[in-house]
Amino acid sequence: MATINVSRNYTMREKFYLPAIFQGLRITLKRFIQGFVFHKKYTIMYPEEKREYSQRFRGMHFISLDENNIENCTACLLCETVCPSECIHIVADERDPAQNPYGVRKEKRPLSFDIDAIRCCFCGFCEESCPKDAIKLSRNYELSVLSRGEAIYNLDHLKRKVIGRG
Ligand code: SF4
Ligand code: SF4
Known part of the structure; x- marks a missing residue:
């Protein structure tokens, strides 16, 4: 079977990696402050609490x-x-x-x-x-x-x- 090499040209910003790392850290810090200072919750006490799913959700x-x-x-x-x-x-x-x-x-x-x-x-x-x-x-x-x-x-x-x- 032939192997296909897919090359991608990265921008200078992508090659540098640091902007992406700081972007991730910024989101983590933001969520931490929202949770710690403003008591905003992103998780639920599953299975006692359950999320609402779309009416189009397909289960078993x-x-x-x-x-x-x-x-x-x-x-x-x-x-x-x-x-x-x-x-x-x-x-x-x-x-x-x-x-x-x-x-x-x-x-x-x-x-x-x-x-x-x-x-x-x-x-x-x-x-x-x-x-x-x-x-x-x-x-x-x-x-x-x-x-x-x-x-x-x-x-x-x-x-x-x-x-x-x-
Ligand atoms: S059983 Fe097959 S056709 Fe039915 S939902 Fe699953 S993958 Fe789709
Ligand atoms: S085998 Fe039964 S469930 Fe599957 S399509 Fe036919 S009637 Fe429907």
């Missing part, structure tokens, strides 16, 4: 349910196909015709539905592409886990109601 997904608490997903695989991060993995199955009150409207179901939240870039394409309004992005951003495996959310988890929407 959930799968919406119908009036019978059955997932709206019909395992069409559109979301899996459109996902740029390839982090959705669905195994489709046929709904038992004897216990299917929906007929052809819901003849397929997801046998498993996994989303790898570490790979996900929360672009929202899956939500936009879903013809059943089944997969949705919530406003839940509290996704800390202790291992990578825990960041793979399965169907049971995705069907649970989540903060703010669901």
Whole structure:
């Protein structure tokens, strides 16, 4: 593979570095004085306090349910196909015709539905592409886990109601 060298012409001011260092120190000093003298706070006591996020904020997904608490997903695989991060993995199955009150409207179901939240870039394409309004992005951003495996959310988890929407 060829290597591309990208050169950049620095100005005299950039080469000197000191103006940038003093600019950083000036901001630090300003914040220190504002906090120390005027008691202005830039941090919050999370998790007791939480910041307001934009209405357009996209957090962890959930799968919406119908009036019978059955997932709206019909395992069409559109979301899996459109996902740029390839982090959705669905195994489709046929709904038992004897216990299917929906007929052809819901003849397929997801046998498993996994989303790898570490790979996900929360672009929202899956939500936009879903013809059943089944997969949705919530406003839940509290996704800390202790291992990578825990960041793979399965169907049971995705069907649970989540903060703010669901
Ligand atoms: S939000 Fe984007 S990256 Fe995440 S699962 Fe949906 S389509 Fe994939
Ligand atoms: S969530 Fe929507 S797009 Fe994804 S498989 Fe289910 S019905 Fe299709």
